[in-house]
Amino acid sequence: MALDKKAYEALEEIVGPENISEEPVILDGYAFQQHHGTEQAYGGLFCPRPEAVILPETTDEIQTIVRVCNRYKLKVKPHSTGWGFWAAPSSEGIIQLDLRRMNRILEIDEENMYAVVEPYVISSQLQAEAMKRGLNCHIIGAGGSCSILASTTSMVGYGLSGISTGFGGRNLLGAEWVSPLGEALKLGSLGSGAGWFCGDGPGPSLRGILRGFIGAAGGFGIFTKVAVKLYPWPGPPEMPIQGVTPNYYSPLPENIRDYTVTFSGSWDSFADAWYKISEAEIGYVMGKQISAFGSKTAVAQFLTLSNPDLDNDDIPELLESPDVRELTEELTGPTFQLTIAAHSSSDLEYQTKALEKILEETGGKIHPLFADPGMEELMHVMMIKVDRNNLIFDAAGRFGTSFGIFSIPDTLVGVAKAGEEVKRRHIEKGGLMDDGGESTWGGPYERGRIGGHLEELFQYDPHDPKSWQAAWNYLMDAALTVATKGWPPGLSLLPALALSEEKRAPFFAVAGEVIDLLRWQGRIKRAFDPNIVSDPGHYITVKEAEGK
């Protein structure tokens, strides 16, 4: 569909000709979004092209854009850093808002420990500025290149520092939100003129509505500013980075320790340790990171990271080495990384002693490879700065995630086992990379008080349509397993949202809870978005948005 000339002119008048485009080659830059959802929903590597891309700079401009779209019956799809198919349009008739010109940190309140940011501030930037003040922010698993605003408002929001820095959605304090009708709403304490410090008031708290648990993925208005919580950082104001690209490392200060803990294959011990670490209130970063690269391949891949002479091409040979086999065997299954960052010498003593006792009680062991100082310093950067999680795309070209259940450790152990079992069946068919089967990623939030999550990662090649079909076959099997087991849908909901009604029917047939969720979300959305101006396609689908 061609964009109405008058509509384009109205939009152009808001931002100026240099900040809007309907050139096909520009539009394709926004239609290309890596994700297994893209491949299945749209039959290739491109989502639908937006009708135009617009680059607003202020909340006022966004309000005007949304009103123009209401007038001309256009839809809007905003993105901040824009990573994942949900950042792209789901159909024709959509104006893409790229918010990259809104890139300021508006405030860092050291005393009250929060920062106010615009959409295009990435986590790495906020972290760098926060660390100068003895503070740190939560960084989601997707890594430091992601918008801090999007990861608190719009898409899930878990990172491995969750044990001490919370969960994306719960770190959201005040928010400025342009509704699908073009109103600028101020939420939380901001709504009563009391500042940004509290998401639940005094003032209107709509945190549950505006994002729910997964996030509205840009399908429900546009967030223009948010306040996010900051947390104490006992490390240096600037982490000293050494080494040669790509293997940057950072020496550990006296008060920071990194551990990779294994449990001789016992998931029960893994869960016990998780509970005990939560009860002891120790740890700065905790979660399954290394083994998420594959129980079979992770050790070899990390060896290539720590040695500039090695590369992915060396992985097959490394896997044949008896030493690597032994190290791999020790890392298989239940493992996690734990960073202790202490605020005093007595705190350090307490945390290290508590960990020693927990390991003694649960049979946990420190993995020898990752206790090596060189590897420890490499991991230290990865765990604190979350600078290389994109590595998960590297081995096969792309990765996907499944299960993604949010619960308590005992349930999550079941999730990990089920994930491995289902994935192994699909690995045998050849389309997925043989990573060994077990490659769960995740960890606890808020000292484990609100549980945590594990998601089963898988790797495939987007260059090979047979491989992305295999990925999808696995995903649907995984989603059905989640529904059949009666687990909450978690991330398994995401791929289904991309599908046509016909394609997702088998999944929805067993997922009554999911359908209820979508119905509720549809009701809420209709109340705020009667003209369906916010592209609902990667959120609840058009059908639910229309209430049909």
Next chain:
Amino acid sequence: MALEDYKADMERCSRCSYCKWVPLAQVKSLRFAQVCPSIWENNFHSYSAGGRLTAALSLLEGRVDYSDKLLEIIYKCQMGGACDVSCKVARHLEPYQSMLELRAKAVEDGQLLPQHIPVIDGLRKEDNMLQKLKADRGKWAEGLDVKNITKEKAEVYYHAGCRYSFDEDLWPISRGAVNLLKRAGVDVGIAGKDEVCCGGRAYEMGYQSELTKYAESTADMLKIAGAKILVTSCADCYSAFKVLYPKVGINLGVKVMHITEYLNELIKDGRIRFSKSLPMTITYHDPCHLGRLADPWIAWEGVEKKVLNQLIVHEPKKVWRRGANGVYEPPREILNSIPGLKLVEMQRIKEYAWCCGAGGGVKEAYPDFAIRTALERIEEAKSTGAEAMVTACPWCERNFKDAIKPSGDGLKIYDILELVQQAI
């Protein structure tokens, strides 16, 4: 390799936007975290390396055809290669090589950027990139008592390059380089008016065959002259000799050194000694072509294959160039050896340094963009508290000086050779 050979890279791009930022481990502030001038200036995603991979994929798949906008996307980029460094922190992709091939395809398909046409015409006619007369090429060296390598044998061939040969403001630097070499007792010669362009910049603009022509010409000249070492003060030329010539299979038969590498050795050997103190706080700008784009070429010819169902490996093993092996330390060692100088670093340095703005045909086609890019670097230099920014490339120096002059800014711009001369 042709553009089509990088199609898998285009499809495997994770759209993570790492290419827009310095390596995330190296982010030190909100202000100086971006690394790609093209996306910084133009904002639409297509102006990033990832966006160009998508544009190339769209072109190859027939989703888009050539247009003025596509040409702007292709050419409004300095080809500084910082995107490639940041991408390769986590991925095994070749965004920089893909972008070079996208330009080459555009030229091959007759899709020329109008602003580049007179530059290339000038190159073909006069053997230089500055649209000057070939006959004037040797003027920079008039009055210098130095061997002409086309007539006499010399151990070291000093290659001035187009910018140093024709930019009169910079002649004291190229003349100073020769004098320094002579003072240290080096048996040095130049080619004067017979010197030709390295062809590197034309190659980066998509005119790849020009490079081969000049590479063969220079190789022939050096063979006759019997030189053992080629020394140049131009980072662009250095990168062409060190990386692009081996890439197209031409061996100059000499050791290629940047003047900073050579001088550093002379200083360490005691053949150049400093007698004056320069009490000044300076910062150093890593030229792209002396840094990440000087990472020596590693030839690879082979195939991609899969193991463990989908794990991508190469046969034979592919060694990846990630910008780690550029010339980073010699200039710093020289600066640190000059009495009185205090070197303070900017936030974006070495393999993730911000570009000066002049490269890739941008200064020729989009001069305003080139200046804005330089001004961004000047801001970063000023944030260190330095009185001067030092560089080691005439294109960088020219662009910084062009940017700073109208602004009336007090920051001084030096080539490293100027400081060496002052301290002697």
